[in-house]
Amino acid sequence: MSAVTQESPEAFRARVRSWLAGTEIPTVPADPDGRFAVLRRWQRTLFDGGWAGLAWSREAGGQALTHAHQLVFDEELVRARAPQPVGLIGLEVVGPSIDRYGTDRQRRELLPRLLSGDDIWCQGFSEPEAGSDLASLRTRAVVDGDDFVVSGQKIWTSWAHEAQWCALLVRTDPAVRKQAGISYLLVDMASPGITTRPIRQMTGDEEFCEVFLDEVRVPRGNLLGGLNDGWAIATHTLGSERSGANLRRRVELEVALDDAVAALRAHGGVGDRARAAVGRAHVAMRVLDAQTRQTAARLVAGVGPTPADSVDKLVLNDVEQTVFAEIAGLLGALRAVPGASPSGLRSGHWAHEHLYSRAASIYGGSAQVQRTIVAQRLLELPRG
């Protein structure tokens, strides 16, 4: 065990604070291209400072610390009003699966660039006819010499138009049970035959895309895990998405609510409606606090993926939507107006967060499906 591994969370927190105090925190522009560029540079700054992949192995370019340290870092980053790095799908969703299931070569070649933001990753799971029923996916990969040849379509692929790499689920055996014929490929987005088409969301951003794959050649060395073993790895990836992100999001919500309360306080007299809204949002936050304490304990103990990840996701969905709806509700008609409202709340920010929060109960697996997972796999209720 290295000296760094033994650093207590308290000592680590002091080190993070001191680094943040001496580091220029970037201002994030509103336009998507500018925002992307600034956040990518910020990811590089975090990597160079030794703050990327805190719980990842050294071979992967990480710091071999624990999830408890990651949690401390996330808290301090958000409290310093610093933005998140841009490559969150790589950092929180796909990367942990490559670290766990990848070959030495895959980890060595791919993960340091993922951590530094040199490579942005996307997650090519959903298809037009395979979202909740992901195992029905139809994108085909056929072995041809040293390559797979991949054809099909993905949809809702966040950041595909900016990504250098994609974690792609493909069908490699159509003759067996759905889950048993899926493989997990690591695909270079510059490969000939890949076309991305952005889709505009109701926030106005073009965050996700359709991705078309037309006889794309992917080296066999880019298979993650074994042939037809992709379903178990996909479950690991989705588990990271459902639980790990909870910890960071909790602090972001807490800070957002603190800022809203401070703005309302500074505004002076607060009416009954506003007081009730803030009260509801505060109570929702306390529920999330309690839940994330359990999540952190599970992650630190290395437990997962587990059906309990779905509980995390459901609690976070509800709280996120409650907090943003309550505060955005106070803005009334000002919701549509960018800039500051008379109450001191930043209306553009709250309106954007409120609209984006509607997606929280869809991405990473819809709320309805998570509830079924809780009933069937956590509580072991038999199917009717």
Ligand SMILES: Cc1cc2nc3c(=O)[nH]c(=O)nc-3n(C[C@H](O)[C@H](O)[C@H](O)COP(=O)(O)OP(=O)(O)OC[C@H]3O[C@@H](n4cnc5c(N)ncnc54)[C@H](O)[C@@H]3O)c2cc1C
């Ligand atoms: C902002 C955002 C970003 C996303 N990013 C990505 C990404 O990067 N990569 C990626 O692969 N995907 C991504 N997705 C896609 C997301 O994973 C899917 O939208 C989600 O899994 C639901 O699938 P679907 O859209 O096909 O809806 P469907 O599966 O068609 O579901 C439609 C409705 O039916 C309900 N339903 C379906 N089946 C059941 C059932 N068995 N029981 C009860 N209710 C059911 C669902 O809950 C939902 O309300 C993203 C989605 C959003 C909103």
